Amino acid sequence: MRYERKWRIPSNNFNKLINIISNYKIGFKKAYDDRYVNSIYFDNPNLDSVKENFYGLQKKNKFRVRWYGNKYLIKNPILEIKRKNGWINEKNLIDLNQKTSLKINNKNDIIFLEKTINEELNLSKKIIPIVSTHYLRKYFVSEKKLIRITIDRFIQSGELIRYGFSNTNVDLKNLILEMKYEKEYDDYVKNKLDHNYIISKNSKFINSLFHSSYRVKI
Numbered sequence: 001m002r003y004e005r006k007w008r009i010p011s012n013n014f015n016k017l018i019n020i021i022s023n024y025k026i027g028f029k030k031a032y033d034d035r036y037v038n039s040i041y042f043d044n045p046n047l048d049s050v051k052e053n054f055y056g057l058q059k060k061n062k063f064r065v066r067w068y069g070n071k072y073l074i075k076n077p078i079l080e081i082k083r084k085n086g087w088i089n090e091k092n093l094i095d096l097n098q099k100t101s102l103k104i105n106n107k108n109d110i111i112f113l114e115k116t117i118n119e120e121l122n123l124s125k126k127i128i129p130i131v132s133t134h135y136l137r138k139y140f141v142s143e144k145k146l147i148r149i150t151i152d153r154f155i156q157s158g159e160l161i162r163y164g165f166s167n168t169n170v171d172l173k174n175l176i177l178e179m180k181y182e183k184e185y186d187d188y189v190k191n192k193l194d195h196n197y198i199i200s201k202n203s204k205f206i207n208s209l210f211h212s213s214y215r216v217k218i
Helices: 011-022 048-054 107-121 183-192 204-209
Strands: 002-010 035-043 059-068 078-085 088-095 128-141 147-161 164-171 174-182
Touching (some): 011 147, 011 174, 048 204, 078 107, 147 204, 164 204
Antiparallel strands (some): 035 128, 147 164
């Protein structure tokens, strides 16, 4: 269980943001090389996960498949089950053991991925692919590895309707700053890490839906 706090920031503040992070007293440093992160989000046909978010429920569940690198080639995918209670998150990872690359714009490959996930989860309601997200992520970690920071930019969203993929939106105006840490460090983050940005809820899954043809009936 950990906190995940997010800030939506104009992209033209990127260099300023890097400078702020570099000068934090607890000493953030680069954790990994930048890499492209890709996810396909799944929900049941009634979009229950989406509705949980719209209703503002404290407890929410989210299902996604994540891979890195080329957004069109799903290589070494990991199924992530994300459970959220307020600002606190828990994430379970399942290696799908997919040895060959799947193509996001290939109908048969996406149907195979959907079948694999439903067999793995065995939920009461079948889940289907809804939208995808793609972005470049930068990684930082504090000196004692207690707090992680990621910055996502060049955020794109895609849509999977009837298993066909299409790009629907590219957000070049904003980036997402996220801090991740264990519960006991929350007061420290809020009180010691000075910044002028407002914490906000930023679900890439939900944001992607606003640029898709889905119409959610609440």
